[in-house]
Amino acid sequence: NELGERFDNVMVRGRGMAGVSDLAIRFEQMLRDGRLELARQPGRIDDAISKLTGTLRQQMFAKERLNAAGEYAMPQLLKAVTSGKDAGLELACTSVIESMRRYAVMPLCAALPKLDPVNQRKVCDMLGEIGYPAALPYLLELASSSSAPADAKAAAERAAKRIGATTNDAGAQFTELARRFFEGDESLVNYATEPTNNVWNYDTFGGLAPTPVPTAIYSEVMAMLTAKRALSLN
Numbered sequence: 001n002e003l004g005e006r007f008d009n010v011m012v013r014g015r016g017m018a019g020v021s022d023l024a025i026r027f028e029q030m031l032r033d034g035r036l037e038l039a040r041q042p043g044r045i046d047d048a049i050s051k052l053t054g055t056l057r058q059q060m061f062a063k064e065r066l067n068a069a070g071e072y073a074m075p076q077l078l079k080a081v082t083s084g085k086d087a088g089l090e091l092a093c094t095s096v097i098e099s100m101r102r103y104a105v106m107p108l109c110a111a112l113p114k115l116d117p118v119n120q121r122k123v124c125d126m127l128g129e130i131g132y133p134a135a136l137p138y139l140l141e142l143a144s145s146s147s148a149p150a151d152a153k154a155a156a157e158r159a160a161k162r163i164g165a166t167t168n169d170a171g172a173q174f175t176e177l178a179r180r181f182f183e184g185d186e187s188l189v190n191y192a193t194e195p196t197n198n199v200w201n202y203d204t205f206g207g208l209a210p211t212p213v214p215t216a217i218y219s220e221v222m223a224m225l226t227a228k229r230a231l232s233l234n
Contacts, residue, residue, distance in 0.1 A: 039068040045076050052092035059092070066096050071190055071198065074100075074107035075208040082119040094122070098129045103190050105130060107208050109138040110200035112156075117148070121155040128159030134180075134188060136165055137173035137226070141233065144170055171234035174226050181223035189218060199225070 038044065048065040051058040066073045073096075080086070080093040097104045105127065112123050120142065127135040142148055142156035157168075167173070181188055191197050197218040198210035213221050 039065060040070075040072040042076070045069055045073045048073075049076055049080055049089070049093065052096065053086075053088050063096060063099070067100065070100065071103040071107055071200075072210070074104060074200075075210075078107065078111060079207050081122060082115065084118075094126060097126055101130055102132050102134075102187070105132045105135050106190075106198075107200045107210075109135055111202040111208055112138050112142060113145075114202050114204060117152040120148070120152040124152070124155035124159040128162040131163050133163060134177060136160055136163055137170050137177050137229070139163070140165065140168055140170035140173055141229075144168060171230045174230035174233065178223045178226040178230060181219045181226060184219050188222070189215065191215070 044065060048062040048069075051062040053059075054062070066077070077093045077097050081090050081097070084090070097108070108123050108127055112120060112127075115123060124139060124142070127139060139156045139160040143153050143160060145153065148156075160168075165173075186192055189197055192215065195215060196212035197215050199213055199218075199221060200208060200210055202208050
């Protein structure tokens with residue numbers, strides 16, 4: 001809008017002015033931090049989700065808000081998908097999750113083994129559509145599970161093949177993912193410039209829940225968790 005354009009122009013000029021540039025940079029960072037904090041508020045996320053089936057204009061703004069919230073919107077988005085209460089809203093939330101790409105992957109992977117078979121199939125389909133390799137060990141783990149029903153296992157295998165799996169060895173894939181985390185693969189850290197990143201957990205009562213850890217040790221924490229998962233399988 002016009003106000004946003006005027007603000008951007010002022011910031012561009014301010015960054016180039018002697019004696020003003022440092023202040024302009026600090027102010028811009030504070031504004032970005034404030035916008036992020038606002039976008040991630042649960043109430044605003046719930047409001048955005050409710051508008052995904054509204055008018056076209058409401059849908060557009062809702063998608064913008066949810067993408068700005070990133071993985072912080074995943075608890076409410078996944079709840080809308082798995083509740084089975086509103087088919088239209090489920091479809092809209094599925095589309096938003098898939099559009100988030102890598103930001104949706106680790107929350108979905110955390111939920112996958114603990115969902116019922118119907119929702120496991122939904123999550124497998126989303127992970128297959130996103131196509132992010134970090135999901136492979138979690139999909140292969142489900143595909144090789146002795147307790148999972150055949151249709152959930154088939155969905156996991158199908159999604160893994162779609163991503164590019166060349167093996168069905170979940171333990172080896174968890175080992176490879178642990179190595180990538182240990183070596184500091186930046187593509188696995190969603191918010192590398194922020195002070196914390198989230199380790200995701202899921203339980204059937206509370207749903208998805210993030211545990212913030214300092215970004216400086218996030219990769220090491222995830223390396224230990226995925227290595228532990230590999231050892232439990234082999």
